[in-house]
Every structure is written in structure tokens, then in C-alpha cells.
Amino acid sequence: MNRFFLSCQACLVVCLLIWPPSSTQAEEGASRSEVYKNVARLAAVGDKLFHDPRLSASGVLSCASCHSEKAAFAPDNALSVQYGGVDMAQRGHRAVPSLKYLQNVPQFTEHFFDSEDEADESIDNGPTGGLTWDGRANTQAEQAVIPLLAFFEMGQQAPQDVVRRALSAGYGEALKALGPYLQTTDLFQVITKALEAYQQDWRRFYPYSSKYDAYLAGKTVLTPREHKGLELFEDPEKGNCASCHKSQPGNDGTPPQFTDYGMIAVGVPRNRALPFNQNPKVFDLGLCGPDRTDLKQYAEYCGLFRTPSLRNVATRQTFFHNGFYHSLRDAVAFYVLRDTHPERIYPVGKDGRILKYDDLPKQYQENINMDPPFGPQPGNRPVLSDDEIDAIVAFLKTLTDGYSDTQKRSDATP
Incomplete structure (x- = not known):
């Protein structure tokens, strides 16, 4: 299987943002190498953030708490919905989905035209795509915002609260270093992009190994x-x-x-x-x-x-x-x-x-x-x-x- 063909949205976005024009093959090769390094750095930070409970208002809930790798990045328990919030006593109304095999989910559209017959693209399949149960997030960076700010999940009230906790946890230097490569000084955006990049590790999230x-x-x-x-x-x-x-x-x-x-x-x-x-x-x-x-x-x-x-x-x-x-x-x-x-x-x-x-x-x-x-x-x-x-x-x-x-x-x- 060509793993590059299954390349991630996040990595493509990062590459488009930071890949400068090159006049020679040598320069292009060096630029490409630097891109890969920066994407790897972004994913490595995302890995740590994903598993760090200090980003939550309770200080005990991480992304991995509800998305366990040993349970295919879904809950490793039988609760209908998970507990969270500042006091870890709040519950939402939807089951936590798996984060595996999301790399090819199309962006949400009310009218999706596609067909198994390549000669017929006229069939309107209606609302299709997007992440979450209702498709309201189109990228995994957008999706990451939802649990971070949901009162019954990570429980933060605003993006700056998440950033403050990340800085307090010692991520400041790494996040600020990645900002220029994402062409942003918004550290909350760097955090969500890092979480997105982490989820593009095909060995973990879409290995096709069944x-x-x-x-x-x-x-x-x-x-x-x-x-x-x-x-x-x-x-x-x-x-x-x-x-x-x-x-x-x-x-x-x-x-x-x-x-x-x-x-x-x-x-x-x-x-x-x-x-x-x-x-x-x-x-x-x-x-x-x-x-x-x-x-x-x-x-x-x-x-x-x-x-x-x-x-x-x-x-x-x-x-x-x-x-x-x-x-x-x-x-x-x-x-x-x-x-x-x-x-x-x-x-x-x-x-x-x-x-x-x-x-x-x-x-x-x-x-x-x-x-x-x-x-x-x-x-x-x-x-x-x-x-x-x-x-x-x-x-x-x-x-x-x-x-x-x-x-x-x-x-x-x-």
C-alpha cells in the first residue's frame, strides 16, 4: 500500500503553509527535509499533549482518557457517555467515537455527489462527511477544539485557558518554536494543529492491519x-x-x-x-x-x-x-x-x-x-x-x- 497516498490533511496543510519556493533541486531537497522535521516535531508535541491531563480544568482528564490506544482510540470502558468537567462529575449526551480511520473523511456537505459507478456522478447522497456524530468539524484540528472547551469534557472556558495550562505544563518553548512554521502566533491554534498532526501517524491511527x-x-x-x-x-x-x-x-x-x-x-x-x-x-x-x-x-x-x-x-x-x-x-x-x-x-x-x-x-x-x-x-x-x-x-x-x-x-x- 502506498502510505503517501493516504497522507494526512494536517501534514498537507502544514506543508502548504511552510514550504518555501526553491530554485534548485538541492534547495528543494533541503526544504523538504526541513518540512518533514517540523511536521515530526509538531506530531511529537501533539503526542504529549494528547496524553497530558494538565490541559483539562480538572487536571486529571486527557484526550487519551476517553480515546485509549488499547481500545482503538475509543473508551476502554462500557459507559454510555464519559465523565468530565471541572469536578469530573459532568456527562454529555453522546458516546465517544473512535479516532481511528478518520484520515479520508470528506468535509461536510449537504449535497454529496458520488457513485460507485465512475460514469455516474449525478446521485445526490445528501448530507455527508465531517467529523463528530453531526459532522460539524471538518478537520481534526477543529474537532480538537470541541472537547477542550466542552464543560462536560476538558472543561476549559476559553482558548486562552487551554494555552495558560499548556504554558504552565512546560510546553511554551516548543509551541512558540512551532508557531513560525505554522505562520501564526496563536498558541491555541498550534496546540490544535499539533493534536491533528499526531493523529496522522498511520501506524497508530490507520494501519489497515486487520x-x-x-x-x-x-x-x-x-x-x-x-x-x-x-x-x-x-x-x-x-x-x-x-x-x-x-x-x-x-x-x-x-x-x-x-x-x-x-x-x-x-x-x-x-x-x-x-x-x-x-x-x-x-x-x-x-x-x-x-x-x-x-x-x-x-x-x-x-x-x-x-x-x-x-x-x-x-x-x-x-x-x-x-x-x-x-x-x-x-x-x-x-x-x-x-x-x-x-x-x-x-x-x-x-x-x-x-x-x-x-x-x-x-x-x-x-x-x-x-x-x-x-x-x-x-x-x-x-x-x-x-x-x-x-x-x-x-x-x-x-x-x-x-x-x-x-x-x-x-x-x-x-
Whole structure:
């Protein structure tokens, strides 16, 4: 794989900012070498900042506290949402996503035109891209601002508070030295750019080292159960998972990201364990609020959240934007039971009626996706049996990074 082809947004931005014009090949080579050194310095500072709890108002919460490397840069616990804030007792309303495989996420657009058929680029896929569950950050530097200043996360009130803590922690000399290369004296911008640069280390954040990657490269084989799970995952009449979680390499040969980066409403049950949801009149509407405010007037966007990558999904202990599910199997089963056996998914009201789609006001429920495996089925029979659900789960486990050469040799042996 050409790792340069998968080069990072942050490094490109840095290169464009600081690469001076050269009149000779020797000068160009020296300039390029200096660029690489400065990018490496920026990433090294970002690595330290990412793991340093002193940037938080509490002094105990770092980026790595919620994005653990051993858990694919997601939480290493089963909490639906994490604790934070000045007193480490505050909680937000969304599950913490993984930071892996974000390098190719397109910038947010309301109208994304793309197609698997290179001859047809006329299909409007609607709102697509951006980072976070609602796509409101277009770069990882922008994304870094959110937890740093969120009252229920790092808990700082303003950028200068973050800078002050960074200076107090001894980062002043390094940050000021990097400022000229980023053409800025704003140390908060240097901090966010450093965090962004750190996340472009492909060995950590997008290594493509899963069993499925080895399978696509012809270096191993899937077990019969894993292969059956892949077939069901891709079958439009069965799991139909690949319609949103793309599982095949792109037309240009790039590895599958297991997401189409699109926005979708799936009707996950309301997580009544969250403090945010104690008020029955309050809803997390995703793309149209409350965290994102620029699209709140678009009713057709309410309830939509960005489709996450399924890479390393088997390492997760919490699923969906509100962290309602804590089992990968339950998360898969939700898709086939939501409309065939809603009594197994949603609570029952005092009047005995099933509170279907209970985390979205009725006026927005028409936004909920009804593509297979959703929707009513003949005889209320789910499109996937229990055994087929288990097979898909077995396949999803092949998406975990760190598949070793020893395992490859063992699995490839008849």
C-alpha cells in the first residue's frame, strides 16, 4: 500500500503553509527535509499533549482518557457517555467515537455527489462527511477544539485557558518554536494543529492491519463462518450492511473504510440512563441540534447522525450515538428486530403501547431509514436468523487491527 497516498490533511496543510519556493533541486531537497522535521516535531508535541491531563480544568482528564490506544482510540470502558468537567462529575449526551480511520473523511456537505459507478456522478447522497456524530468539524484540528472547551469534557472556558495550562505544563518553548512554521502566533491554534498532526501517524491511527485486510491482500483466508458473515453483510436482501458500511476496495484500489460517511436516522432507542434524557421534552436531534446549530431549521435533517466506520467495532463496549447498546451482537440484532419485533427493542408505555422510535419526536420520524434490513417483513419474520446474526458478528471481528503474521500463516494453512 502506498502510505503517501493516504497522507494526512494536517501534514498537507502544514506543508502548504511552510514550504518555501526553491530554485534548485538541492534547495528543494533541503526544504523538504526541513518540512518533514517540523511536521515530526509538531506530531511529537501533539503526542504529549494528547496524553497530558494538565490541559483539562480538572487536571486529571486527557484526550487519551476517553480515546485509549488499547481500545482503538475509543473508551476502554462500557459507559454510555464519559465523565468530565471541572469536578469530573459532568456527562454529555453522546458516546465517544473512535479516532481511528478518520484520515479520508470528506468535509461536510449537504449535497454529496458520488457513485460507485465512475460514469455516474449525478446521485445526490445528501448530507455527508465531517467529523463528530453531526459532522460539524471538518478537520481534526477543529474537532480538537470541541472537547477542550466542552464543560462536560476538558472543561476549559476559553482558548486562552487551554494555552495558560499548556504554558504552565512546560510546553511554551516548543509551541512558540512551532508557531513560525505554522505562520501564526496563536498558541491555541498550534496546540490544535499539533493534536491533528499526531493523529496522522498511520501506524497508530490507520494501519489497515486487520484480518480482513490480510484477506483482501490474499495473505490469509476467512473461516467458513466469517465468510458467511461477509456474504450476509453484503447481501442487499439480507444484512445489507455494506450499503452504508462499504466493504470492498475503492475503484482506485484504496482499502474499504466501512463507512460511506453519510448521515442517517436509524431510530435507536432512547437511553434513559443519560442525565440529558431525564427531561422527556429534550432530544438529541443530531444534525439539527443541539450541538450543531447551523442546520436546526431543516426538519429533514433531524435525527440524522454520521455513519461511523466499523473498523475495530468488535473492540467497542458501547454502540450508537447515545451508547444505548453494550453488546456488538445486540447492536446487529437491532437492525433486524426494530420493525419486526419492536417489543424486543423499545419500552412499553403506561397504556400498553410500544413506544417505537421513542428518541425522536413524531414530526421527525419520517426521517428514519426504512431500507433493508429495516422495514416490515412478511409474517414479521426477521431477514436474519440468530445464526446469521452470529455469522455477521464473526465477520465484524475480522476488522480488528493487529492481525499478526503468525495468525496469517496459521489461518492460511489448509
